[in-house]
Amino acid sequence: MFSGDRFAALAARGANVQRPLWASTGTKDPAYPDTLYVAGLVARGVVNTMPEKTLLAFADHGEPGEPIEGRGAEGRAVLDEVAAAGVDLSDVFEVLEVEGVEKFAASWDELVATVRDALGAR
Template identity: 55%
Template sequence: LAYQRFLRTFSGPRWAALAARGATVQRPLWASTSTKNPAYPDLLYVDQLIGPDTVNTMPDETLAAFLDHGTPARTVDRDPQAAETALETVGELGIDLADVARVLEAQGVAAFGASFDDLLAELRRKAAALAPGRQS
């Protein structure tokens, strides 16, 4: 459904006018698409998100799996009605998707922040090792 929204945003007369003035498409980025749950197929979040003007970031292990047994076919917009039905079903089950999105966003921001802090700490450690006695 996110891809459907992308297609609507970057089409039509308004977009054509912007593109005529040099605007370029901001492509959807599917990030962290490795499968964390071993009960799921290893390419669950890769094979389902292939389409024009999209970017998918994945770790080397997931890329190797895709090269080995992935499905190089346009899939991201294969059945938007099924995606809509799935979201409706989730809502009917009492799951608050807005709340789920808020929690996942907060967890994601915290995880990326922690990774950034770890990176800075490692850079400081390496800089200190290269220049003993200097404080950074």
């Protein structure tokens, strides 16, 4: 989408490349390496909102993995296998989106409350 003649014409008029966001890439399961989702999601032009604990872990002992660029067909094949096994991917994606938005909204509300409390304490 962000290459070729069509995008070149748009870029000449000021269009920007959309940057995907890897959100909250901390490892939730302690059985997994603490840098799993940082090393495994290496790609150019991507924003990663890892928690501070993960950032510090990666700075300490993280190793960047192989870039995921050019592996779209591989990813599509995995999703096709999951769907063929009977998993309703549309439902999974919807649940993940709804829960993700709820968690970000809760985090935002917590941040706002913390700032209000700090400002009120002056």
